[in-house]
Amino acid sequence: MVMRAVAEYIGRSDLQPGDCLPAERVLMAELSVGRSTLREVIRHWQALGVVESRRGSGTYLLRRISPETMHLPLVVNTGGNGLLQMMEVRRGLEVEASALAAIRASAADLELIESKLLTMEAVFRENGCAGPEDLEFHLSIYDACGNPLFGQLLSQMRESVQTLFAMSRVRTDFASRSFPFHRELFEAIAAKDPDAARAKTLSILAIVEEDIKDMIT
Amino acid sequence: MVMRAVAEYIGRSDLQPGDCLPAERVLMAELSVGRSTLREVIRHWQALGVVESRRGSGTYLLRRISPETMHLPLVVNTGGNGLLQMMEVRRGLEVEASALAAIRASAADLELIESKLLTMEAVFRENGCAGPEDLEFHLSIYDACGNPLFGQLLSQMRESVQTLFAMSRVRTDFASRSFPFHRELFEAIAAKDPDAARAKTLSILAIVEEDIKDMIT
DNA sequence: ATCAGTAAATTGGTCTGACAACTTTAAGCT
DNA sequence: AGCTTAAAGTTGTCAGACCAATTTACTGAT
Structure with missing residues (x-):
């Protein structure tokens, strides 16, 4: 549910790849959720390659998403085949x-x-x-x-x-x-x-x- | 760093897909990390389809991983049709x-x-x-x-x-x-x-x- | 003895507050 | 002006508490 909220937030705002998202504490207040929850959602998208976090600087958007975006994570072993x-x-x-x-x-x-x-x-x-x-x-x-x-x-x-x-x-x-x-x-x-x-x-x-x-x- | 630790943990232990991972509070103590950190790592793998969490029950392994497995998430924007x-x-x-x-x-x-x-x-x-x-x-x-x-x-x-x-x-x-x-x-x-x-x-x-x-x- | 219902324990989910590590920015000093 | 240094801002981590859902264990009635 929070996932969806942030997805809508990004889809609504005109953030482009490379732009910096609002700070965690700002987003936290804006979406009325705790920081841990927000951080977990951010980690979720970090894992999917949507967002990248740089310590001390901020988290940056890598790919535009919306609530309609589909995610297909693949697990492939690097060994050989x-x-x-x-x-x-x-x-x-x-x-x-x-x-x-x-x-x-x-x-x-x-x-x-x-x-x-x-x-x-x-x-x-x-x-x-x-x-x-x-x-x-x-x-x-x-x-x-x-x-x-x-x-x-x-x-x-x-x-x-x-x-x-x-x-x-x-x-x-x-x-x-x-x-x-x-x-x-x-x-x-x-x-x-x-x-x-x-x-x-x-x-x-x-x-x-x-x-x-x-x-x- | 914690990611790698838990990856090694799973690779070392002989957990099969469908099995239940140790509870968060147990893993937390076993790896000597805070719960938030551990939860963020779990969210990471949840996003990649490696584990699945069921509230009140536990988190379950979906695919075997090791430090050598590679994850490449595909992000697809589905439009109107x-x-x-x-x-x-x-x-x-x-x-x-x-x-x-x-x-x-x-x-x-x-x-x-x-x-x-x-x-x-x-x-x-x-x-x-x-x-x-x-x-x-x-x-x-x-x-x-x-x-x-x-x-x-x-x-x-x-x-x-x-x-x-x-x-x-x-x-x-x-x-x-x-x-x-x-x-x-x-x-x-x-x-x-x-x-x-x-x-x-x-x-x-x-x-x-x-x-x-x-x-x- | 069996089964149902209930209470307790277990587990993931969320919130809060605090501090550390790092980066960026701004001020101050030479 | 240029460099140094301090301050502010940001993510990363830890700790403790509580909530919600599930599972387990117990208790009691049949």
Whole structure:
């Protein structure tokens, strides 16, 4: 019940990510609850990555929430197959997103995707790798699928995966073999062919999975 | 720091999911920390779905953890037509889980799935509907896919969906047309045919989506 | 002896007050 | 003006008390 109260408070107030929440004692008085209760609620959201507390400074908002926000905490063991398990989940989401994009992408969406593809190809030919540009390309596809949940879920999963193998040194040519498939994926979406989009996405992810397997051995 | 202490405590003690943790006042003394601090740590894990607290009874372990397990909470903002958007995400996950189950299900898994199917069919023939038994059937498939993340995500999504249209009166025959497809899905998994499993899962979810569309109009 | 009802003990939930640790800000001093 | 230092503000932790819900144990009637 207090959870909901604070969720409404954040949703109502126009706090942006990075902003500082009112001090505990202020919020406490404003919501007419004890400090322990408020602190427990804050800890709850801290655990969910919504808020971050810095001792002596304040607690800061990381992600906007509202009472309608859904939270899906995942417990994954870092030992060995955790990464591959994440990849399987990602595969399910990514394939569906590509198929939906093939069905629903507007002309403007296609134009945006193609521009991302072109810059990615250019950077790749120059550097031999194009991590951020690859991400941009895929993000534009998530946007084009017409369902914001895919973008939210997949970008967060990519973040976690990134941190998961940020510790281990990544080869510079990681998943570079998947490069040519990106154009084919775009063409499948542009042709409004969901089945082809599924297949091309699977090809890309298969290569990524192979490289992960090579890496963790 | 206290987090780690309690994580080690759980990892060291052989508590199984469903077991009851020591009372707060006991743990407090055992770890030499104040009660508020301990309660905040418990709230932290409550948020991550690791433990569940029942007032007057105790706090119970839901998932085994250790200091090596990683927690990555996903935060999703469901907007206006959140139900249909969630169904699309669920479709991607569920299809992948069914296909993986078809590939990896052991003989024991298949036996369990079939038993769930049989009780579900029996209850359905008697009552005309079988909500909890249907859930059990699908959960057994998630287990059989060999990747616990699918079970975590999908069961939590089902929870949210459940609460989302718990307010609106649900027809007793909701998604009852999907009933015959459940046996076909099981047979596809038993035949180790991932493509057929995909197709049957899509058939089931298509009916659910149709009924949702009818309902929210 | 069995069962029901009731009282007591147990447990999580909340409030209050206090102090420590740290950060930020502001004042003061050179 | 620049540096130092003090003060104010903030989160983190501890302690004790009480409330609400559940569980357990007891007591008494049948």
